[in-house]
Amino acid sequence: MSVRHDPRHRTLRPQLRRRSSSARYGAAAAASVVAISAALLASAETAQAAALPVPMGTAEPFAVLGGTGITSTGTTVINGDIGSLPNPTMTVTGSVVLTGTDHRGDGVTATAKDDLTAAYLNAAGQTSDFPILGDLAGQTLTPGVYTAGSGISISGPTPLTLNGGASAVFVFQAGSSLITSPNTSVVLTGGVTACNVFWQVTSSTTLGVNSTFRGTILTLSDSTMNTGATLEGSLLTRNGAVTLDSNTFVRPSCATPVTGGTTTVTATPVTTDTGPATGGQVRRVPVGSVDAGGGGTGSITGRLWSS
Amino acid sequence: MQPSAPPADVLVPLSTSAPVRLRIPAIGVDSALMGLGLQADGALEVPPEGFPAGWYTGAPTPGALGPAIIAGHVDWAGSPGVFFSLRDLVPGDDITVEREDGSAARFRVGSVQQFPKDEFPTDAVYADIDHAGLRLITCGGSFDRDARSYRDNIVVFADLAGVDPS
Numbered sequence: 001m002s003v004r005h006d007p008r009h010r011t012l013r014p015q016l017r018r019r020s021s022s023a024r025y026g027a028a029a030a031a032s033v034v035a036i037s038a039a040l041l042a043s044a045e046t047a048q049a050a051a052l053p054v055p056m057g058t059a060e061p062f063a064v065l066g067g068t069g070i071t072s073t074g075t076t077v078i079n080g081d082i083g084s085l086p087n088p089t090m091t092v093t094g095s096v097v098l099t100g101t102d103h104r105g106d107g108v109t110a111t112a113k114d115d116l117t118a119a120y121l122n123a124a125g126q127t128s129d130f131p132i133l134g135d136l137a138g139q140t141l142t143p144g145v146y147t148a149g150s151g152i153s154i155s156g157p158t159p160l161t162l163n164g165g166a167s168a169v170f171v172f173q174a175g176s177s178l179i180t181s182p183n184t185s186v187v188l189t190g191g192v193t194a195c196n197v198f199w200q201v202t203s204s205t206t207l208g209v210n211s212t213f214r215g216t217i218l219t220l221s222d223s224t225m226n227t228g229a230t231l232e233g234s235l236l237t238r239n240g241a242v243t244l245d246s247n248t249f250v251r252p253s254c255a256t257p258v259t260g261g262t263t264t265v266t267a268t269p270v271t272t273d274t275g276p277a278t279g280g281q282v283r284r285v286p287v288g289s290v291d292a293g294g295g296g297t298g299s300i301t302g303r304l305w306s307s
Numbered sequence: 308m309q310p311s312a313p314p315a316d317v318l319v320p321l322s323t324s325a326p327v328r329l330r331i332p333a334i335g336v337d338s339a340l341m342g343l344g345l346q347a348d349g350a351l352e353v354p355p356e357g358f359p360a361g362w363y364t365g366a367p368t369p370g371a372l373g374p375a376i377i378a379g380h381v382d383w384a385g386s387p388g389v390f391f392s393l394r395d396l397v398p399g400d401d402i403t404v405e406r407e408d409g410s411a412a413r414f415r416v417g418s419v420q421q422f423p424k425d426e427f428p429t430d431a432v433y434a435d436i437d438h439a440g441l442r443l444i445t446c447g448g449s450f451d452r453d454a455r456s457y458r459d460n461i462v463v464f465a466d467l468a469g470v471d472p473s
Contacts, residue, residue: 086384089346107453110455286350290353290378291350291446295380
C-alpha cells in the first residue's frame with residue numbers, strides 16, 4: 001500500500017529546500033559570474049556534476065499524467081500510458097491516437113501518481129550544481145543539476161543543447177514555471193538520452209507552438225502543450241490539468257517499450273438526451289450515478305452503511 | 308413518525324436564487340456550496356476535494372419549484388468528506404439552505420435511501436415534482452478497489468418545509 005501524501009504540505013518543502021540550496025551556492029555563484037562575465041551560466045568545467053537519475057517507479061510507462069484531467073484538441077499522438085487522478089476526465093475535441101494503455105482513474109494511475117510525487121521531490125531535492133541566471137536558448141550544457149530561483153525559459157530559435165555521454169544525467173529545477181516559446185528546441189548530443197533528462201517545475205509548464213522538447217517533465221500545477229509541440233519523453237503533472245493541442249509524444253528508445261495496443265479516442269459529445277423526459281425542471285438530466293467518494297488513495301473504511 | 312410528504316397547505320416555492328450555504332445541524336454539516344455542472348460523459352460533476360459540497364447548476368435552485376441537487380464526498384484521500392455522516396440522517400431532520408437573496412429555505416428529510424450505482428434512480432432524483440424538493444447525494448456501501456469508487460449512492464430526499472427570512 002502506498003504512503004498517502006497530502007499535496008498541500010508537499011508544495012512547501014521543495015521551495016524551502018531550493019532556497020537553502022541556492023543560499024549555500026549564492027557566494028560561489030556570484031564569484032563564477034564575476035569570473036565569466038559574459039556567460040549566463042556558471043562553467044561546467046570545474047564544478048562537480050552531481051545529478052542522479054530520478055527514480056520514476058511505476059510512473060515510468062506514462063507519457064501523460066494529470067491531476068484534474070486531460071484536454072486535447074486537434075489530433076494528438078501519444079506513445080506511452082496515460083492517466084489522471086483525482087479527476088480522470090479526458091475531453092477530446094478531435095482525436096487522441098494512443099499507443100499505450102489508458103489508466104485514467106484506476107489503481108495503476110494511483111500508484112503512479114504516488115511515485116510521481118516521490119520523483120518530483122527527489123528531483124527538487126538534489127543538490128544544485130549550477131544556477132540558471134537567464135534564458136536557455138542557444139546554450140550548451142554539460143551534465144549536472146541546474147537551478148533557477150524563478151522560471152526556466154527557452155525563448156529563441158537556437159536550440160538548447162545538452163551534451164554528454166550515454167550515462168549523463170541532467171536535472172533542471174525551476175522555482176516557478178517552465179516556458180518555451182514557439183519554434184524552440186532541445187537537442188541531445190554525445191549520447192545523452194531523454195530518459196536521463198528531468199525537469200522539475202514548481203508551478204506550471206508551457207511548451208510553445210511547434211516546439212520540440214525532451215525529457216521527463218515533473219510539473220506541480222498545470223501542464224500545457226501548445227499547437228504542434230512535440231515532446232520526446234513524458235509530461236507528468238501532479239496537481240493540475242494537462243492541456244494538449246495537436247501534439248506528438250515520442251517514446252524515447254531508452255524507455256521501456258509501450259504495452260497495450262493503439263486506440264483512437266475521438267470527441268465525446270456532451271449528452272443532451274440523457275434519460276427520461278422530465279419536462280425540464282432539471283434542464284439536462286445527469287447520466288448515471290454520482291462518484292462522490294474515495295479520491296486520492298482510497299476509502300477510510302472498507303464498508304460504509306449497508307442496509 | 309414525521310410525515311414524509313409536504314403538508315396539506317402546500318408551501319409556495321420560492322423564487323430562483325443561488326444557494327450559498329448548507330447547514331444540517333443533526334450531522335454537523337455547515338458548508339459553502341460550489342457550482343457543479345456535467346462532465347464530458349454527461350455524469351454529474353463532483354467537487355474536486357472532500358469539502359465543500361456543491362449544487363448542480365442545471366437543476367432548480369434550492370427552494371424553487373423542482374428537484375434541487377446537492378452532492379458531496381463521503382470521504383476523500385483517507386479523511387471524512389463533507390457528507391461523511393449523511394447516512395445518519397433520519398426522516399424529519401432539518402436541512403437549511405441559505406440563498407443569495409438573503410432568505411433561507413428549510414427542508415425536511417423525507418427519506419434516506421441507498422442504491423447500487425448501476426441502479427441509480429434517475430427518475431426519482433431528477434424528474435419534475437410539484438413542489439420545491441432537495442436531493443443530497445453521496446457515496447456509500449462497500450469500496451470497489453478496482454474501480455476506485457464506492458458501489459452505492461446514498462440519496463437523501465427532502466421537501467421544502469418553511470422559509471426563514473434573512
